[in-house]
Amino acid sequence: MVMNGKIVYLEKKLGEFRKFPLSLVPTPCHRLNSLSDTYGVEIYCKRDDLTGFGMGGNKSRKLELLIGEALKNGCDTVVTSGGIQSNFCRLTAAAGAAAGMSVSLVLGGKKPPKPTGNLVLDNLLGAHIRYVDSPDWNKWESESEKLTGELNKQGKKVFRIPIGGSVPVGVVGYITALLEIINDERRLGVTFNQIIHATGSGGTQAGLVVGKDMTGWPGTINGISVAMARDGIEKMIFKLASETAGILGGKMERESIKLDDGYIGPGYAVPTPEGERAIETFARREGIFLDHVYTGKAASALLNWLEQGKLSGQTVLFLHTGGHPELFA
Numbered sequence: 415m416v417m418n419g420k421i422v423y424l425e426k427k428l429g430e431f432r433k434f435p436l437s438l439v440p441t442p443c444h445r446l447n448s449l450s451d452t453y454g455v456e457i458y459c460k461r462d463d464l465t466g467f468g469m470g471g472n473k474s475r476k477l478e479l480l481i482g483e484a485l486k487n488g489c490d491t492v493v494t495s496g497g498i499q500s501n502f503c504r505l506t507a508a509a510g511a512a513a514g515m516s517v518s519l520v521l522g523g524k525k526p527p528k529p530t531g532n533l534v535l536d537n538l539l540g541a542h543i544r545y546v547d548s549p550d551w552n553k554w555e556s557e558s559e560k561l562t563g564e565l566n567k568q569g570k571k572v573f574r575i576p577i578g579g580s581v582p583v584g585v586v587g588y589i590t591a592l593l594e595i596i597n598d599e600r601r602l603g604v605t606f607n608q609i610i611h612a613t614g615s616g617g618t619q620a621g622l623v624v625g626k627d628m629t630g631w632p633g634t635i636n637g638i639s640v641a642m643a644r645d646g647i648e649k650m651i652f653k654l655a656s657e658t659a660g661i662l663g664g665k666m667e668r669e670s671i672k673l674d675d676g677y678i679g680p681g682y683a684v685p686t687p688e689g690e691r692a693i694e695t696f697a698r699r700e701g702i703f704l705d706h707v708y709t710g711k712a713a714s715a716l717l718n719w720l721e722q723g724k725l726s727g728q729t730v731l732f733l734h735t736g737g738h739p740e741l742f743a
């Protein structure tokens with residue numbers, strides 16, 4: 415059961431982190447009327463696509479803590495890596511710009527003849543870009559480390575952020591989101607039994623599950639993996655969540671981490687027909703834009719579970735984590 419005392423304790427602990435505020439929160443949370451009526455299931459949407467900063471998305475919640483930490487450490491430069499259409503890289507470029515820091519991005523893939531989607535925004539934000547022609551996330555990380563070394567040698571004070579900002583300081587941003595969801599429940603007079611959201615590098619889910627275990631929130635948090643097979647990503651999330659909970663004086667239960675890797679399709683960032691259908695359904699039924707890499711695949715799981723009757727009698731929260739600039743890629 416959610417205990418008010420536990421919430422007060424957690425809020426106090428979270429308040430000890432230095433923050434560089436970026437997100438316009440609380441984000442809206444509302445019923446998806448057309449889908450709820452069609453499936454006879456109460457479905458709500460938490461609009462973290464509308465965090466407001468740098469075209470929105472889940473990563474602004476992580477970045478306000480990461481940039482806060484960078485500023486606390488006196489850094490003047492941020493380095494991170496991701497795919498060419500990375501939302502995290504776009505938002506890092508925006509957050510660094512707002513904080514007066516130089517931003518260098520290592521992007522996985524070939525430099526395209528003409529920038530599209532997030533890459534247009536990275537350029538507009540003044541980020542320095544280095545391309546690594548490989549789909550391998552480990553290669554992006556090692557190039558990002560190499561670049562950090564080069565910039566440090568040039569006298570810069572670099573804050574390097576691993577892929578997706580999935581380190582304990584970033585994860586804290588999604589513990590706050592779970593507290594916000596508990597407030598949404600109270601405001602709307604509903605109890606969410608299931609949260610469904612896209613999982614990539616795992617930080618979003620790690621934050622939500624730490625929030626669940628440290629408050630006693632009783633619902634189930636379902637991460638729909640868009641990149642990694644279940645065992646690998648589950649281990650990563652458990653490690654990250656345990657480290658983060660440890661810093662806050664809490665502990666994690668492995669059973670709190672639920673993942674489904676059945677909607678990845680051929681691979682990370684490769685569109686699937688089910689994802690395409692979910693993107694169309696959300697646009698045409700609800701006027702909400704998803705993306706091919708993350709939220710389209712998460713929504714394809716939601717629609718499939720609804721069609722299989724798996725969510726009958728439940729009140730479901732779809733956490734929309736953003737990503738729509740990718741639609742223009």
Ligand SMILES: Cc1ncc(COP(=O)(O)O)c(C=O)c1O
Nearest residue numbers: 501614615616617618708735737
């Ligand atoms: C739109 C969107 N949704 C979900 C995710 C997944 O978040 P995480 O990497 O914290 O698992 C990302 C990560 O980049 C994202 O950009």
